[in-house]
Amino acid sequence: MEFEHAPNDPTRKDMSPLLKLALELGPLGVFFLFNARGEQIASALPALQALGKPIFLATAAFMVAITLSLAVSLWLTKRLPIMPLVTGVVVLVFGTLTLWLHDDLFIKLKPTIVNCLFGAVLLGGLVFGKSFLGYVFDGAFRLTNEGWRLLTLRWGLFFFVLAAINEIVWRNFSTDFWVSFKVFGVMPLTFVFALCQLPVLQRHALVQEGQDKA
Template sequence: MSQARKTAGQGAQLLTDVGPVIVFILFYNVGRNFVGDAAIYWATGAFMLATTAALAFAAIVQKRFPPMLVVTAVIVLSFGGLTIWLQDPIFVYIKPTIINLIFSFAILISFAFGFNVWKAIFGSVFHLPERIWWILAIRWSLFFQFLALLNELLWRHINDSIVPESARWFAALSWNESLWANMKLGVMAITFAFAMANIPILLRHQIEDEEKSADRPGSP
């Protein structure tokens, strides 16, 4: 595969991963100026459509079904549908918590079966020793739990929605729904920074093609 095609493929993959989040943020912020508090429902509907489009693009154009995108799509459509149907934003507030916990526990549960789901997902991209795959899987599992905790901290202290006082963890904390919605950009930045922080271990332990070939039986 040429470098140009590879770069284009990576760009398309990035678009399917972050595109729906950008759509949500845009619809939410623009919608606040026109429909006020109902913006969360318009943004949720747009997010559902964008996620469905991203999954369709991955399946039809890229000929792949990214497991993380599939799981995300199922949760987004389920909780988004409940949000719009019941006119209750709590469902969309807790959606990131559910998604991140599913990712985290999928990794941890796979360990119980002697299987590394993180390697299964990314093994075609990186070639690493088993020990490094386990380290990366544990790191990402803990990171997903951190994101789940962060989302809980954010939505539980929204002060201009229907979040009950009983849901609050800290009485001194209070912010509006816009912070929670726009923090999705912050979460993307945090995730990118965490991924970059793991680059050194990937580069240091990457197994080159020549080394893999030399390990094969019958190799000269």
């Protein structure tokens, strides 16, 4: 079975990896900072005290930061990568529910919903012979069909693992611990998992025209 995946777009505009990383991780950093320093920030800006506990202030700041991140990405590249876009939409929806109902349950459920969504789409696509992982990675890699299948399967399962971890953490630990874990636990875990996929990328990489296979 052959797997369809996102084609490379030779006309697309790419941003530097460091800027891309900053745009993706920046909103999380803002979320952590406003939750950790929410009381001090609210004291300096009395208008924000109406939001209540630091988690609600952090949620509002997170929504603003992720909107700005998407806007900058769109301005620089003239397009929005699917993964940040979906994440941003879910953040705005669940963030709004969090602030409107004054219940931090919704923002805590956001990672579970997003990860389950990505996991279901990736694994479901495999059933129909499609690899949507190329869209998640924004066409950054050119792999054989077997490479896409293996990588899609692994990332699909990993997203479900992240969803399960999020459920365990927010249900059993404090809000402050959950926020810290999102930044200092989930991101390093994802980075390590991505590094572990390098052998698959190398083994199943397609040789570009004009290049010799190493």
